[in-house]
Amino acid sequence: MAVRKILCYPDPLLKMVCEPVAELNQACDTLAQDLLDTMLASGHSVGVAAPQIGVSQRMVVVDVSNSKLGRNNNHGQLVMINPEILEQSGQKSMREGCMSVPDYTGNVVRAEEILVQFLDRRGDQQAIRATGFEAVAIQHELDHLDGLLFLDRVSSLKTDLFRRKKR
Amino acid sequence: MNHFALTIIGRDHPGIVARVTKVLFDLGCNIADSSCTILGGQFAMILIISHPRFSTRESFGTAFEPIEQDGLSVFLRTLQAGGEAAPQLPGELCLISVYGSDKPGIVYPVVKELGDRQINITDLNTQLVGSPERPVYVMMIEAILPPGIPLEKLAEVMAQLKDRLQVDISVRDITPVEL
Numbered sequence: 024m025a026v027r028k029i030l031c032y033p034d035p036l037l038k039m040v041c042e043p044v045a046e047l048n049q050a051c052d053t054l055a056q057d058l059l060d061t062m063l064a065s066g067h068s069v070g071v072a073a074p075q076i077g078v079s080q081r082m083v084v085v086d087v088s089n090s091k092l093g094r095n096n097n098h099g100q101l102v103m104i105n106p107e108i109l110e111q112s113g114q115k116s117m118r119e120g121c122m123s124v125p126d127y128t129g130n131v132v133r134a135e136e137i138l139v140q141f142l143d144r145r146g147d148q149q150a151i152r153a154t155g156f157e158a159v160a161i162q163h164e165l166d167h168l169d170g171l172l173f174l175d176r177v178s179s180l181k182t183d184l185f186r187r188k189k190r
Numbered sequence: 191m192n193h194f195a196l197t198i199i200g201r202d203h204p205g206i207v208a209r210v211t212k213v214l215f216d217l218g219c220n221i222a223d224s225s226c227t228i229l230g231g232q233f234a235m236i237l238i239i240s241h242p243r244f245s246t247r248e249s250f251g252t253a254f255e256p257i258e259q260d261g262l263s264v265f266l267r268t269l270q271a272g273g274e275a276a277p278q279l280p281g282e283l284c285l286i287s288v289y290g291s292d293k294p295g296i297v298y299p300v301v302k303e304l305g306d307r308q309i310n311i312t313d314l315n316t317q318l319v320g321s322p323e324r325p326v327y328v329m330m331i332e333a334i335l336p337p338g339i340p341l342e343k344l345a346e347v348m349a350q351l352k353d354r355l356q357v358d359i360s361v362r363d364i365t366p367v368e369l
Contacts (some may be wrong), residue, residue: 070369092367118283120366128366156367163369173369 024056026064027076029122037123038170041079043105047146051082055102055144058084068122069093070160072167075123081105083164085157092156101151106141106165108134109150117159119173129177133162193222193240193274194247200262202233209260210235213253217241222274238274279310281334284341285364286348290357292318292325299355300329303347310334327357332364 030036044051054073062071062084070085086100087093113135120128137158140150153161163173198210207226214221214237224237244250247266254264288300297316304311313332320326335344341363348359 068368090367118364118366120368122368159367160369 024060026060027057029061029065029075030077031123031125032172036074036077036079037172039074039079040170041074041081041168043081047104047142052144054078054080054082055084058082059100062086065122070164072164074167081168083168085160085164087157087160090156096155097157098151098153102144103141106139108137108139108165110138112136115155115159116178119163121173124172124174129173130179131173131176132178133159137161191240191242192245193238193269195267195269196237196239197265198235198257198262199232202228202231206233206262207235210257213257214239217250217253279334281336282341282363283365284333284335284344285362286331286333287360288329288357289326292327296327296355296357297329299351303351304333307339308336309339
């Protein structure tokens with residue numbers, strides 16, 4: 024159990040594709056706890072991915088239940104091991120920021136609703152349908168497992184809703 | 191290290207950014223923050239630049255002259271120490287959309303309400319859209335609400351303006367989500 028330091032870009036680990044978790048052993052459980060402790064300790068955070076604390080393994084934690092945007096629509100505290108998005112639909116744009124990319128935010132369009140499959144902390148297969156902010160948070164954290172930062176997904180510069188329209 | 195603000199504007203065509211940044215590259219300048227965009231038919235570049243040895247505008251010599259001969263206007267300003275660092279303003283980020291049939295006097299009444307309340311504008315752009323017969327004016331403002339002013343209060347102020355100016359105005363929180 025420990026609060027770990029969040030790595031910041033340009034740490035090369037953040038751009039690597041993570042390895043699947045091969046076996047749910049003690050080390051794996053410790054990693055889950057470290058992720059939860061780190062998420063909790065960083066106050067405003069609603070999710071942390073293993074590579075953000077220096078472990079290149081496919082595990083994330085997400086909890087939007089304490090945030091204004093996710094309070095009324097969430098699955099509580101989630102530990103997701105080897106997660107995979109099976110279905111996605113709709114579109115939702117949010118201005119995202121990331122603890123690993125301080126001082127920069129950008130508009131990102133993500134699916135509004137996702138069906139995501141994963142192993143929970145006990146090793147049981149789970150599938151949940153997440154929507155809204157929780158869906159956005161999960162997609163953001165899962166991107167970390169593929170070495171993608173929100174910077175790779177910024178969809179528009181600032182507020183230029185109308186700018187691309189030719190007159 | 192001294193920083194400078196460089197503004198360049200001219201009739202838009204491909205190659206302006208390459209032309210300008212080649213000059214900066216050859217001089218050995220660093221580009222820090224920059225914002226470049228099309229406004230009307232013009233391409234406008236605003237850059238904060240620095241150079242390890244340059245301390246005044248004179249240091250640049252005649253480096254920008256060829257760009258000016260190409261029809262671009264160049265303006266260089268020396269920043270005072272610290273002028274390159276962004277201020278850390280506390281508060282919630284909000285977006286104000288203002289739009290309606292084009293008519294004189296839309297921008298000032300809106301931003302006056304913000305200025306009067308010390309609401310800092312961090313980004314503002316306006317654009318004339320729609321058809322020539324029925325032009326529509328669109329203004330997007332990003333601003334930081336100081337701790338004492340809730341979004342509801344700003345929405346109230348804007349609602350009053352909406353009636354007075356006969357435009358549509360909406361206000362929403364766009365505080366980034368940290369993930």
